[in-house]
Amino acid sequence: MKPGMSLMKHYLQFKDLRAEEYAYLFERTREIKRRFKNYEKYTPLSDRTLAMIFEKASTRTRVSFEAGMYQMGGSVVHLTTGDSQLGRAEPIEDSARVISRMVDIVMIRTYEQDKLERFAAHSRVPVINGLTNEFHPCQILADLFTYLEHRGSLGPAGVDIGCLRGKTVAWVGDGNNMANTWLQAAEILGFTVHVSTPSGYEIDPAVAGIRSTGCYKVFADPMDACRGADLVTTDVWTSMGFEAENEARKQAFADWCVDAEMMAVARPDALFMHCLPAHRGEEVTAEVIDGPQSVVWDEAENRMHVQKALMEYLLLGRIGR
Numbered sequence: 358m359k360p361g362m363s364l365m366k367h368y369l370q371f372k373d374l375r376a377e378e379y380a381y382l383f384e385r386t387r388e389i390k391r392r393f394k395n396y397e398k399y400t401p402l403s404d405r406t407l408a409m410i411f412e413k414a415s416t417r418t419r420v421s422f423e424a425g426m427y428q429m430g431g432s433v434v435h436l437t438t439g440d441s442q443l444g445r446a447e448p449i450e451d452s453a454r455v456i457s458r459m460v461d462i463v464m465i466r467t468y469e470q471d472k473l474e475r476f477a478a479h480s481r482v483p484v485i486n487g488l489t490n491e492f493h494p495c496q497i498l499a500d501l502f503t504y505l506e507h508r509g510s511l512g513p514a515g516v517d518i519g520c521l522r523g524k525t526v527a528w529v530g531d532g533n534n535m536a537n538t539w540l541q542a543a544e545i546l547g548f549t550v551h552v553s554t555p556s557g558y559e560i561d562p563a564v565a566g567i568r569s570t571g572c573y574k575v576f577a578d579p580m581d582a583c584r585g586a587d588l589v590t591t592d593v594w595t596s597m598g599f600e601a602e603n604e605a606r607k608q609a610f611a612d613w614c615v616d617a618e619m620m621a622v623a624r625p626d627a628l629f630m631h632c633l634p635a636h637r638g639e640e641v642t643a644e645v646i647d648g649p650q651s652v653v654w655d656e657a658e659n660r661m662h663v664q665k666a667l668m669e670y671l672l673l674g675r676i677g678r
């Protein structure tokens with residue numbers, strides 16, 4: 358962090374940023390993506406290094422952060438539990454103190470949110486949540502940008518995040534890190550989440566970190582959650598770290614498969630999203646995820662563009678203002 362820069366920000370949960378900061382980030386994302394598509398070099402992070410710490414597997418998060426940082430002129434250090442002292446019980450606080458003296462920004466994918474928070478509390482540089490058991494804010498950032506690209510306003514006058522207000526997102530499946538993050542986004546940006554989970558896998562508003570339960574409605578039947586929705590979304594039945602529950606979950610989630618019937622009761626122009634990786638025939642049918650309403654490939658690509666905007670914002674502040 359350069360001397361004189363304003364207070365350092367982390368991105369540990371979706372609610373760490375305000376609505377107007379999201380409007381700014383989406384505008385920057387649009388510009389950064391435009392430059393990328395036009396092969397225009399943009400290297401504002403040429404002297405910066407990102408450390409990526411993975412305690413769980415990843416394809417999209419790894420590639421999007423690593424490619425994004427190189428495109429912006431920076432460098433990347435990749436650490437996992439298996440190839441660092443993190444796997445040999447070095448305290449997370451000590452790891453944070455050391456790593457953050459050598460790099461400019463850190464992305465972590467880990468288990469408990471508490472571990473990420475403890476790292477951030479001892480870090481000299483901004484820390485980004487690359488997924489925890491509780492939250493996945495970079496994914497929702499990409500999902501919202503993808504929605505704005507397909508159904509919102511990204512015109513020359515700027516990004517109108519107001520068009521998200523009053524919209525309905527149907528969440529079909531586990532009350533997990535993705536669901537919790539959707540709820541935080543709904544509370545900040547003024548839309549409603551229709552949540553349908555099997556019994557025993559419900560949302561816990563305390564874990565989701567929302568101020569009130571006004572941003573979501575619960576439906577026993579996933580068809581009812583999808584009725585009139587602008588966006589239908591789901592996720593794996595078994596998240597990373599919960600593999601021991603796989604068989605029990607397969608039974609419990611059998612009716613929570615997003616299929617053509619569910620999409621048919623959503624709005625005719627409804628989109629389908631999935632953070633991926635997907636299991637066709639489990640949480641979604643091949644017909645839906647490979648069908649015309651699905652925007653999952655744009656959603657995956659946009660991880661890189663939104664995260665470039667996020668790193669730019671956390672490291673350089675607002676550009677051109």
Ligand code: CP
Pocket residue numbers: 414415416417418419488496632633634
């Ligand atoms: N959606 C997502 O975070 O994918 P990876 O687990 O591949 O990073």
Ligand code: NVA
Pocket residue numbers: 488489533534535592593595596597632633634
């Ligand atoms: N809920 C899933 C998301 C994977 C990107 C998990 O935590 O494994």
